[in-house]
Amino acid sequence: MKIQSIHLLNFMEYARVRGVPEHQLIEVIQQPPVNWPDANSQVAAEDFYAVVQLVNEQLKDELLGIRLGEFMQLKALGLVYQISLQATTVEEGFYYLKSYLDASLPIIQISTQADKDKAIIELWIDTSYLNENRLILENVLTIMARELRMMAGEQIAITLTSPFYHQAYPDGWQKGNRFSLTFTNTLFKAALQDTSRWKLEILVPAYLKMIEGLKTDQSFASQVKITMLQMAQPELPDLEKVASTLYMTARTLQRRLENEATTFRQISASLKKEISYLLISHKQYSVADISLVLGFSEPASFIHSFTKWYGYSPQKYRQQLAL
Incomplete structure (x- = not known):
């Protein structure tokens, strides 16, 4: 196989x-x-x-599959987001998902069902690698849940189950006989009608290009940047989420960055600066869109930061590009 x-x-x-x-x-x-x-x-x-x-x-690490799923966000976009581009119904989306797994990760078996209120995906692997199968299945379920939230928003109700569940699992997980994901069908149907919500066909290649540029740098700060870009959905994750994915406390992460004369806040600001410069060149993104992607509370805050970074406003920069 x-x-x-x-x-x-x-x-x-x-x-x-x-x-x-x-x-x-x-x-x-x-x-x-x-x-x-x-x-x-x-x-x-x-x-x-x-x-x-x-x-x-x-x-x-008992939660390795889940932490890996958090880290793999951008690398696994084909799993849900790309499938949704082809689907107009949840049932059709399930068909493409099964086809994708059959072709790329055939060790995983999948069962799906949906009614007007909820949809359920169950996964299993018929091999004797018990610990590794747990890691793989919890990893795939984590990726699916993250992308569903990215497509439909945080308001979508998602429940994940694992036979290995214990109290250290993140919110949204619970004990179950099988590895499964259940979500509210109505909100997902609405999301399928607007799969271009984040214009990921532009954003993801930009993030991946940034990641490739960071791989030659072996510093811890560079690894934190890579992790932040991998976890973006599409806004960048906060300190606690990055620390959890790297299996350390927030204080330990900050201390290691301080040893390299930087901070998490400085790293986040530098990434936002670079991302804003990449996205402002694409007319498909409004100033409000970029503000949202970068996690600013309002467009005015983004405009202020962009002006501080580059010496002119986003509108002025776009005017210069048009000349």
Whole structure:
């Protein structure tokens, strides 16, 4: 059985951010792919499990699948968002989701059902890798939940279940006999009518380009920036969320940044500055849109910050571009 290599690459990138040496991960792969990010590149299921098992053993984190799901947000957009671009009903969306998993992650089996009020997705894996299967399934469910919220807004009601649930799990999880995700159908139907809400076809490539530019820098500050961009939905995450994903306290994260003469606030501001400059060049984004993406309370606050950063207002910059 073959698995798209991008899924393995996601595990490896998160492990690298968490401090697992890349050469250790490469060594357990019997047949490494020639071109990892290529959509047609595949790895054997045995190699996939070998890496997942090593990461699990190295990090010793019970919530590893969930933390990885938080980190993988941008890398996994095909799982829900891209599917929604093709679907006009929830049932059609389920069809595309099953087709996507069959083609890229065939170890996962899926069952779906929907009525006028709610929709349910159940996942399972028929292999003997119990701990690794838990990690993989909780990871995929986390990604689905994050993207559903990104598409439909935080008001959508989502419940996640796991047979391994305990009190340390994040809000929204509960004990269940199977790995499942339940959400309010009516709000998702409304979201399908406006899949361009965040103009992700522009935003995601911009974020991914920024991530690639950061990978050559081995500093902790760079790893925090990568994590923030990966977790964006599309606004950047706060200190507590980033610290949790990196499996440390907020104070520890701040202390490590202080050792490199920076702070989380400074990193967040620098990313917002760079993102604003990228998005202001696209007329599809209004000033209000950019303000919302960057997490400003109102457009006036964004205009003030942009002017402070670049010496002229967003409107003035766009006028210059038009000349």
